[in-house]
Amino acid sequence: MLKIGPYEFSSRLLLGTGKYPNFDIQKEAIEVSESEILTFAVRRMNIFDANQPNFLEKLDLEKYKLLPNTAGASTAEEAVRIAKLSRASGLCDMIKVEVIGCQKTLLPDPIETLKATEELLKEGFIVLTYTSDDVLLAKRLGELGCHAIMPGASPIGSGQGIINPLNLSFIIEQSDVPVIIDAGVGTPSDAAIAMELGADAVLLNTAVSGAKDPVKMAKAMKLAIEAGRLGYEAGRIPIKRYASASSPMEGMSIG
Numbered sequence: 001m002l003k004i005g006p007y008e009f010s011s012r013l014l015l016g017t018g019k020y021p022n023f024d025i026q027k028e029a030i031e032v033s034e035s036e037i038l039t040f041a042v043r044r045m046n047i048f049d050a051n052q053p054n055f056l057e058k059l060d061l062e063k064y065k066l067l068p069n070t071a072g073a074s075t076a077e078e079a080v081r082i083a084k085l086s087r088a089s090g091l092c093d094m095i096k097v098e099v100i101g102c103q104k105t106l107l108p109d110p111i112e113t114l115k116a117t118e119e120l121l122k123e124g125f126i127v128l129t130y131t132s133d134d135v136l137l138a139k140r141l142g143e144l145g146c147h148a149i150m151p152g153a154s155p156i157g158s159g160q161g162i163i164n165p166l167n168l169s170f171i172i173e174q175s176d177v178p179v180i181i182d183a184g185v186g187t188p189s190d191a192a193i194a195m196e197l198g199a200d201a202v203l204l205n206t207a208v209s210g211a212k213d214p215v216k217m218a219k220a221m222k223l224a225i226e227a228g229r230l231g232y233e234a235g236r237i238p239i240k241r242y243a244s245a246s247s248p249m250e251g252m253s254i255g
């Protein structure tokens, strides 16, 4: 089970809701993924105007835990304001902190991310923080008491996969809270590698919504995450420099 704050989930795939070709494909892909947590940018929701299209409108929201995110914020103050707006609208007490420091790379601003996390924890939110793969920053976030740490595999929407597995493994090793690899996943094998490293879950969006067949890719991601987790739990063999026969002859009497 994946445990985040007081909540428990059987799926280890968190899915974004944006950029699908249409709402029917979005709905089908999400269903097939068996994801239980859906994230969306609060800023893109027309919370106060019922006449505007709502990009969650086709979904049976009873079936999912919503994870509003603060995308669009570039300061801690903005992120906190977005989170409070989201909670006031009754969306959820969980929030994904996303404070972007650079519009070209969409990498998070470490200082503002830390500040926003601290403030939102004080406000009683269940805080999941999107961060870079910086090991010490992840440590500081954990010490603050955030409920999950979400280091990026590579820049959002880039599909570059896991650029720094070593840093991610250090983050996973030191963390007392779930580590969710977020952003940059391009293929099912990227997601499987994240899980084999020992991540607790993977959050992705573009790899599914931008695939030629999003529904098929959603299924592939689900299976890859399950396979990666099983592989991690099974324990991989040690890597050896030289060969070691798969059918040893020792103890066999060959005439």
Ligand SMILES: CC(=O)[C@@H](O)[C@H](O)COP(=O)(O)O
Pocket: 015, 016, 017, 018, 039, 040, 069, 071, 155, 156, 157, 158, 159, 182, 183, 184, 185, 203, 204, 205, 206, 207
């Ligand atoms: C939807 C969301 O939260 C994104 O900001 C997230 O980081 C996913 O990134 P990818 O689109 O690269 O999977």
